[in-house]
Amino acid sequence: MKFNFENQVALVTGGSRGIGKEISQMLAEAGAKVVINYRSNKTAADETLAQLAGDGHFAVKADMGNPADLKTLVDQIISTHGRIDVLINNAGIFEAHPILETNFDDWQTAWQNILNINLVGPSNLIHLCSQHMAKQGGGRVVNVSSRGAFRGEPDCPAYGASKAGMNAMGQSLAKKLAPQNIFVHTVAPGFVETEMAKEALKGENGVALRSQSPLNRVAKPEEVARTVMFLASAGTEFLTGCIVDVNGASYLRS
Ligand SMILES: NC(=O)c1ccc[n+]([C@@H]2O[C@H](COP(=O)([O-])OP(=O)(O)OC[C@H]3O[C@@H](n4cnc5c(N)ncnc54)[C@H](OP(=O)(O)O)[C@@H]3O)[C@@H](O)[C@H]2O)c1
Known part of the structure; x- marks a missing residue:
């Protein structure tokens, strides 16, 4: 599939590694000027930046949990x-906080951090970007959610809740922003081969997780990135408000 993002400026949060890195590379390849956001790993951000095709790209350190x-x-x-x-709202964190093994203070911290970074941060960026997109005559937002929003996250309930919130936010804002030609799409991957899933995909646990899909594997980052590229491209206006599963039929929701 060939994409064209000539003369477009794209922000990819968490664009330095994993899924975000693939998205950044594909956007640059398609002619976009890409802004890579990252939280702390400047080396990874600089390496990804150096690999991007074309010019006009730069990387910015910014914490999704910090509105300023x-x-x-x-x-x-x-x-x-x-x-x-x-705007590709891709950055996210997954930090376990099993309810019976987590003390009350740590429970507060986990919920605040995860909701701030995975949900409030993306909402803040949509607010900030949509002011400009509305004046320009339009724009595209793709939010990277998770299968966990539907299937549950027993050991990381704040993560599941943050992604369910992201889904609902995307649907609400798709309705609100469509008259301004701003289209809001959501992608919900199952497990993906990245740093985030590395531990979970090790050993017997990894074998069990891969077997959840009839393809007997998890997603490659480029498979999620390609879906994001499609949704961010021209011609997908009528998909606004959608939530697209990229989970290899590992979880079929009705
Ligand atoms: N991997 C999976 O199995 C999977 C499954 C479903 C959904 N997802 C979702 O897909 C998205 C990308 O995941 P991934 O697997 O590619 O993650 P990853 O490999 O862990 O990479 C995370 C990226 O997000 C950045 N980041 C983390 N916290 C941030 C913050 N507070 N502010 C700004 N940037 C921050 C990281 O920057 P630094 O390196 O500088 O910290 C890095 O660029 C996430 O939203 C995740 O929830 C992943």
Whole structure:
């Protein structure tokens, strides 16, 4: 599938590694000017930046959990490129907090961190970017959610809740923003071969997780990235509000 993002400016949160790295590379290959956001690993961000095709790309350190960082990030994109066409809300964290083994203070911390980074941060970026997109005449948002929103996350309930919230937020904002030609799509992957899933995919546990799909494997980052690219591209306007499963039929929701 060939994509065309010539003359478009795209922000990819968590664009330095994993799924976000693949998305950044595909967007650059398709002609976009890509802004890679990361939290702390500057080396990974710089390495990914150096591999991008074309020019006009840059990387910005900003914590999704910090609204002031996100305001600075979007201001920097506008002062450099004067516009923003595509927002990919990809950054996220998964930190276990099993209810019976987590003390009350740690439970508070886990819920606050995970909801802030996985849900409130993406909502803040949609707010900041949509002001510019509306003035420009339109834009695209793709949120990277998770199968866990539907199937449950017994050991990481805040993660499941954050992604369910992301799904609902995407649907609400798809309705609100469509008259401004801003389209909001969501992708819900199952397990993907990245750093985030590395531990879970080891040994016997990994064998069991792979067997959840009739393909007997988990997703490759590029499979999620290709779906994101499709949704972010022109011609998918009427999909706005969708939630697309990328889980190899490991979990079929009705
Ligand atoms: N991997 C899976 O099995 C899987 C399954 C379903 C859904 N997902 C979702 O897919 C998305 C990408 O996951 P992944 O597997 O590619 O993750 P990953 O390999 O762990 O990479 C995470 C990326 O997000 C950045 N990041 C983390 N916390 C951040 C913060 N507070 N502010 C800004 N950036 C932050 C990281 O930057 P630094 O390196 O600088 O920290 C890194 O670039 C996430 O939303 C995840 O929930 C993943």
